[in-house]
Each structure stands twice: as structure tokens, then as C-alpha cells.
Amino acid sequence: MKQSFKITVIGTGSMGKQHVEGWQLAGHNVVSVVDLNLDAAREVASKFGVGTVLADYKEAINDPDIDIASICLPLKFHAPVTIYAAQQGKHVFCEKPLTSSTEHARAMEEAVREAGVQFGVGFQRTYAQDTALFRRLANDGELGRPLFFNSENLAEVRPKIAMHDAFGNMGPVMDVCCHSFFLWRTVFGSRAKTAYASGRVFAKDRPELDSLQQRAVDTASIVVEYESGDTGAMTVSWGLPKKTKIRTRCADRIIGPKGAVEAIGGGKWNVYIGDQIESLELQHGHLHEKQFRAFAQCLQEGTPYPVGLREGKEILALTEAVFRSIDSGRTEPVIYDAD
Numbered sequence: 001m002k003q004s005f006k007i008t009v010i011g012t013g014s015m016g017k018q019h020v021e022g023w024q025l026a027g028h029n030v031v032s033v034v035d036l037n038l039d040a041a042r043e044v045a046s047k048f049g050v051g052t053v054l055a056d057y058k059e060a061i062n063d064p065d066i067d068i069a070s071i072c073l074p075l076k077f078h079a080p081v082t083i084y085a086a087q088q089g090k091h092v093f094c095e096k097p098l099t100s101s102t103e104h105a106r107a108m109e110e111a112v113r114e115a116g117v118q119f120g121v122g123f124q125r126t127y128a129q130d131t132a133l134f135r136r137l138a139n140d141g142e143l144g145r146p147l148f149f150n151s152e153n154l155a156e157v158r159p160k161i162a163m164h165d166a167f168g169n170m171g172p173v174m175d176v177c178c179h180s181f182f183l184w185r186t187v188f189g190s191r192a193k194t195a196y197a198s199g200r201v202f203a204k205d206r207p208e209l210d211s212l213q214q215r216a217v218d219t220a221s222i223v224v225e226y227e228s229g230d231t232g233a234m235t236v237s238w239g240l241p242k243k244t245k246i247r248t249r250c251a252d253r254i255i256g257p258k259g260a261v262e263a264i265g266g267g268k269w270n271v272y273i274g275d276q277i278e279s280l281e282l283q284h285g286h287l288h289e290k291q292f293r294a295f296a297q298c299l300q301e302g303t304p305y306p307v308g309l310r311e312g313k314e315i316l317a318l319t320e321a322v323f324r325s326i327d328s329g330r331t332e333p334v335i336y337d338a339d
């Protein structure tokens with residue numbers, strides 16, 4: 001059984017660095033890094049001692065030594081690079097969100113299935129201790145049922161303007177809400193049934209986005225009902241004023257008939273059961289290291305990685321329902337593709 005895999009990390013921006021570090025901490029060998037911006041790639045290579053720097057992802061993937069392509073590129077490249085890597089017989093670990101449409105997701109799925117390779121998608125919070133706490137409280141019935149899960153993600157206009165491109169990364173509803181959608185699904189142990197959302201472009205007059213053909217919805221209020229009877233709700237904005245002093249990541253909070261749990265900041269969580277309160281401190285560790293250890297273990301044991309195309313497609317189906325609801329002004333059903 002192979003103990004250590006050889007990896008190419010494609011894209012060396014914010015997430016690329018995390019992937020290089022995560023793979024190395026997990027005991028694997030990052031053989032090459034790839035970026036069109038060669039200076040950025042060289043900097044990452046030098047920081048982490050990676051031997052090969054390339055601009056062309058195909059060249060990196062074609063290296064016969066490579067076992068895994070670790071994709072940290074903007075959204076529109078997730079499908080084509082996954083498909084290319086799978087066709088070369090490489091396992092793929094791709095950053096979230098899976099891709100921008102069900103059509104692309106199907107093409108990724110077909111390529112992965114035909115090649116018989118493994119595919120993982122980067123929802124690293126799966127390995128966080130608060131996720132385990134929330135799951136335990138939900139599954140043990142300590143909070144009662146139904147549950148209402150509230151999340152929030154607030155920020156000023158993103159410095160990476162591609163994040164606001166309606167034809168690029170598609171704004172926070174696509175780029176960041178997927179983390180909450182995945183968390184709610186995990187905690188409820190259930191699939192989303194319907195979504196209602198109201199969405200706006202707060203940054204419609206912001207000159208730094210003038211080069212975009214169309215600005216994505218940057219602010220939304222979203223309510224999702226689950227087959228389990230539980231509800232997830234969130235407010236998200238990437239349209240707040242520059243240097244806003246509001247807390248940009250506010251507490252995740254779950255309430256149920258018997259109790260509640262909330263993040264109170266500083267690595268602390270409060271659990272309220274009846275009239276009792278318990279404060280917990282949780283250490284997450286390096287979530288990418290944990291995620292890559294789990295992925296590598298699945299390769300070694302030949303078992304499917306539990307956060308893959310099926311799960312990515314499920315989150316995409318919910319995201320699509322949210323966008324449809326923003327357009328229609330109505331509650332929309334979540335329409336799942338056949339497995």
C-alpha cells in the first residue's frame with residue numbers, strides 16, 4: 001500500500017498555499033505548483049520547498065509521477081481541470097464550490113467515473129470540532145427537534161473583484177454560502193427541500209467593479225427547509241462599506257425546543273441545555289491536513305471519499321434553487337440530479 005502520494009497543487013493563491021501546507025503536514029510530497037502568475041508560484045514553491053514551478057496545468061498533470069491533482073483555481077476552471085486530470089488517470093481534490101452548473105457537474109462525474117479515479121471536494125469544515133459538537137447535539141436529541149440553524153457571513157466588497165463577477169466566481173451565494181449549506185446538511189443529516197431567498201447588489205455603484213460585465217448578487221437573506229423538518233437561515237453580504245467595523249463572521253447558532261448552542265468567539269462555544277450553560281473551548285488544528293489525511297486514507301483503502309461529487313452536486317442543487325428564488329421572488333424546490 002502506498003504510504004505517501006505525489007501531488008501537483010494547481011493555483012497558488014490563498015487556497016493553493018493552504019493545500020501545499022496541508023498535503024505536506026499530512027505526510028505527502030508536493031512535487032509541483034502551478035500558476036499563470038509564475039512569481040506567485042515561485043514564492044509558494046520557495047516557502048514550502050517545492051521543486052517544480054509551472055504555468056501550464058496540463059504539463060503538471062502529465063507528469064507520470066503525479067498521483068493527485070489538487071485544484072485551487074477560480075470556479076470556471078474546476079470542471080475543465082478536473083476532467084483533464086481524470087482523463088490522465090489522476091485522482092482529483094478540488095476546492096469548493098464544485099462547479100457553476102449541473103451540466104458541468106455531470107461532465108466531471110462522467111470523467112471521474114470513466115477513469116475510475118477518486119474525487120474529493122474541499123469542505124474542510126467537515127473536520128472541525130464545532131461541526132462534531134453540533135452533530136452530536138443534534139443526533140443525541142439534546143437540543144430537541146426541529147432545529148433552526150442561523151449563520152452569517154458579512155464583509156466589505158472583496159478585493160478579488162473576480163469574486164463579484166456574475167460570470168466568474170458568481171458572488172457569495174455561490175462562493176461562500178456553500179460552506180453553511182454543507183454544514184447545515186451535515187448537522188441535520190438531511191437534504192434541503194426548498195429555498196427562499198432575497199438578493200441584492202449593494203455594490204452596484206462601486207467603481208472598483210466597473211470592469212465587470214455583470215455584478216453578481218452580493219447580499220442575500222436565505223431560508224432553507226430540510227426534509228428532516230429543520231431550517232437553515234443566513235444573511236450574507238460582500239457589499240458592506242470599506243473598513244466596516246461590523247464583526248465579519250458572526251456566530252453560528254442552533255436553537256431547538258430543549259436547548260441551543262452558539263459560537264461566542266475566541267475559540268469558545270456555549271451550550272445551553274434547559275436552564276444550564278456549559279462553555280467549551282475547541283481547537284480545530286489544521287483542517288486541510290485533516291482533510292488530506294482522510295482523502296489519502298480512502299485512496300489507500302480503496303473506499304470512496306465521503307465528500308465528493310454526490311455531496312458537491314447536492315450543495316450545487318441548493319445553490320441553484322437559491323438563485324432561482326432570488327429571480328422569481330418565490331420559494332423554489334431544490335431539484336436534485338439523478339445519482
Ligand SMILES: NC(=O)c1ccc[n+]([C@@H]2O[C@H](COP(=O)([O-])OP(=O)(O)OC[C@H]3O[C@@H](n4cnc5c(N)ncnc54)[C@H](O)[C@@H]3O)[C@@H](O)[C@H]2O)c1
Pocket residue numbers: 010011012013014015016034035036037040055057072073074075077095096097122123124160175
Ligand atoms: N475551502 C475554503 O475555505 C476556501 C477559501 C477560499 C477560497 N476557496 C476556493 O478556492 C478556489 C481558489 O480561490 P483562491 O481564493 O485561492 O483564489 P486566488 O485568486 O487567490 O488564487 C487563484 C490562483 O489561480 C491562478 N490561476 C487562474 N487561472 C489559472 C489557470 N488557468 N492556470 C493556472 N493558474 C491559474 C491565479 O493566478 C491565482 O493565483 C476557489 O474555488 C475558492 O472558492 C476555498
